[in-house]
Amino acid sequence: MDACIFCLIRDGKIPAKRVYEDDQAVAFEDTNPQAPTHVLVIPRKHVSSLNELEPADEALVGHLFSVGRKIAQERGIHGTGWRAVINTNRDAGQTVFHIHLHVLGGRSMRWPPG
Numbered sequence: 211m212d213a214c215i216f217c218l219i220r221d222g223k224i225p226a227k228r229v230y231e232d233d234q235a236v237a238f239e240d241t242n243p244q245a246p247t248h249v250l251v252i253p254r255k256h257v258s259s260l261n262e263l264e265p266a267d268e269a270l271v272g273h274l275f276s277v278g279r280k281i282a283q284e285r286g287i288h289g290t291g292w293r294a295v296i297n298t299n300r301d302a303g304q305t306v307f308h309i310h311l312h313v314l315g316g317r318s319m320r321w322p323p324g
């Protein structure tokens with residue numbers, strides 16, 4: 211998926227402020243942060259959205275949440291609270307079609323989300 215912006219970030223072909231990576235996932239700062247901490251965690255594997263998830267990907271998605279928790283701990287927001295969000299398709303506001311977990315925190319948030 212050469213046209214996918216997050217595949218290009220994964221491959222280092224366009225720059226991003228990486229904060230974590232391992233054999234399954236890459237995490238980097240969102241360029242338009244919505245909270246003091248706003249990190250995106252992506253699987254190295256290109257999966258367009260949760261709608262395309264296959265049973266074999268279950269552990270991979272679980273891993274994204276583990277990376278999110280690690281980042282929240284490093285940022286010192288695991289105690290105060292943080293939000294993990296995966297937007298899927300139009301009504302949820304998905305704009306990049308490579309699964310990404312938003313890790314948001316560092317401020318008080320409202321519910322329900324807008």
Ligand code: 5GP
Pocket residue numbers: 215226227238239240241242243250296297303304305306307
């Ligand atoms: P979505 O709306 O699909 O859930 O989230 C896409 C997110 O990717 C947005 O928060 C947006 O700011 C972020 N984003 C879009 N393009 C780039 C980019 O080139 N680099 C980085 N670091 N973030 C991006």
Ligand code: ZN
Pocket residue numbers: 211214215216217218256257307308
């Ligand atoms: Zn991709």
